[in-house]
Amino acid sequence: MQKTRLRKYAKxxxxxxxxxxxxxxxxxxxxxxxPEFVAMVTDELYKAGARKVHVEFSYQPxxxxxxxxxxxxxxxxxxxxxxxxxxxxxxxxxxxxxxxSDDPDGLKGINMEKMNKAAQAKYPITKGYRQxxxxxxxxxxxxxxxxxxxxxxxxxxxxxVAIEKLWEAILSTSRVDEDPIAAWEAHNADLxxxxxxxxNLGIDKLVYKSSNGTDLxxxxxxxxxxxxxxxxxxxxxxxxxxxxxxxxFISPMKGVAEGxxxxxxxxxxQGQILENFWFRFENGKVVEAHAEKGDEAVQxxxxxxxxxxxxxxxxxxxxxxxxxxxxILFYNTLFDENACCHFALGKxxxxxxxxxxxxxxxxxxxxxxxxxxxxxxxxxxxxxxSIVAKCRDGKEVQIFKDGTWAF
Numbered sequence: 001m002q003k004t005r006l007r008k009y010a011k012x013x014x015x016x017x018x019x020x021x022x023x024x025x026x027x028x029x030x031x032x033x034x035p036e037f038v039a040m041v042t043d044e045l046y047k048a049g050a051r052k053v054h055v056e057f058s059y060q061p062x063x064x065x066x067x068x069x070x071x072x073x074x075x076x077x078x079x080x081x082x083x084x085x086x087x088x089x090x091x092x093x094x095x096x097x098x099x100x101s102d103d104p105d106g107l108k109g110i111n112m113e114k115m116n117k118a119a120q121a122k123y124p125i126t127k128g129y130r131q132x133x134x135x136x137x138x139x140x141x142x143x144x145x146x147x148x149x150x151x152x153x154x155x156x157x158x159x160x161v162a163i164e165k166l167w168e169a170i171l172s173t174s175r176v177d178e179d180p181i182a183a184w185e186a187h188n189a190d191l192x193x194x195x196x197x198x199x200n201l202g203i204d205k206l207v208y209k210s211s212n213g214t215d216l217x218x219x220x221x222x223x224x225x226x227x228x229x230x231x232x233x234x235x236x237x238x239x240x241x242x243x244x245x246x247x248x249f250i251s252p253m254k255g256v257a258e259g260x261x262x263x264x265x266x267x268x269x270q271g272q273i274l275e276n277f278w279f280r281f282e283n284g285k286v287v288e289a290h291a292e293k294g295d296e297a298v299q300x301x302x303x304x305x306x307x308x309x310x311x312x313x314x315x316x317x318x319x320x321x322x323x324x325x326x327x328i329l330f331y332n333t334l335f336d337e338n339a340c341c342h343f344a345l346g347k348x349x350x351x352x353x354x355x356x357x358x359x360x361x362x363x364x365x366x367x368x369x370x371x372x373x374x375x376x377x378x379x380x381x382x383x384x385x386s387i388v389a390k391c392r393d394g395k396e397v398q399i400f401k402d403g404t405w406a407f
Contacts, residue, residue, distance in 0.1 A: 017140030022049030076121035101146035107271025191228035219256025251348035255284035307372030313344035319403030340381025
């Protein structure tokens with residue numbers, strides 16, 4: 001891949017993604033797949049004014065070894081140095097950048113019950129620190145090709161060719177082939193305009209219907225708004241948390257969802273592939289679920305905590321989005337969730353509530369935003385998906401028809 005294109009992508013991540021501020025620290029997490037690009041992003045972060053870039057590498061085979069060999073008590077412990085890092089983040093509000101490249105099947109065979117029990121034990125300790133930084137710092141998730149991921153997406157070619165093809169798909173869908181900064185400014189403006197239209201409707205409920213069997217009605221929070229593209233911190237620093245991104249999203253009312261919804265794409269969850277799954281809701285809660293592939297993982301997911309069975313996000317993405325137009329199934333949520341409409345089970349977004357920075361977290365949850373230790377996006381968009389908005393003034397407005405925007 002041409003280094004000039006990669007440099008444009010690295011600069012986009014630093015300036016439009018994280019939008020690092022002069023003197024701000026950055027925590028950058030990446031796999032071992034593209035160290036040269038990690039160095040390139042680090043360089044751009046420093047050029048943008050970062051005080052210090054803390055680079056941390058992750059590796060799925062090591063995670064499997066830790067889960068296999070550590071005792072549950074050890075695996076469940078937040079060591080003092082780990083807690084000090086969380087305290088540091090809650091004090092200085094660093095940018096966080098994640099360069100994802102994991103093998104979609106990379107944790108297959110791991111002891112999920114042990115891993116989940118450890119996560120459940122750690123969550124009460126880590127939750128408070130994470131809540132302290134929510135809405136107060138910038139973060140960005142972007143992607144680089146991993147060899148195993150590339151071969152999953154392009155199985156019929158050599159690994160080197162698959163990596164090059166995946167690089168091409170990542171760069172094109174991230175709008176790097178244009179003037180990236182100008183392209184993202186225009187894209188953010190379009191998403192803002194769509195969100196404004198939706199917010200002016202006064203939506204009470206969204207009704208989803210598709211020929212695959214999806215028939216679900218989801219309630220909206222009166223104080224909630226649709227968001228998309230760039231987001232702002234409490235200090236007014238704007239950043240793009242996902243590169244790429246095509247969604248207008250909102251946190252729905254906890255406890256108001258009736259019907260059934262079917263997945264439209266496979267999902268890589270905790271390093272394992274889930275396929276052909278569905279959820280049935282009563283009073284906002286998943287009361288039944290099944291997957292043709294990965295059913296055990298689905299059952300463990302919805303039982304992670306009390307909030308795991310409730311919706312935390314409704315996201316509107318046209319079926320003819322640039323990502324879906326590639327014809328590629330990425331097996332990666334960052335891309336597949338931006339190919340078509342999706343929901344998320346678990347934690348909702350506090351920044352979808354009007355004037356969220358002047359409200360406590362308890363006040364936001366009291367309005368109806370769900371709380372959970374998980375946030376798992378799954379794709380439900382189809383080429384014939386219909387979404388009708390039932391508004392508080394009694395009007396019904398078709399906002400999606402044949403899988404895409406009706407306005």
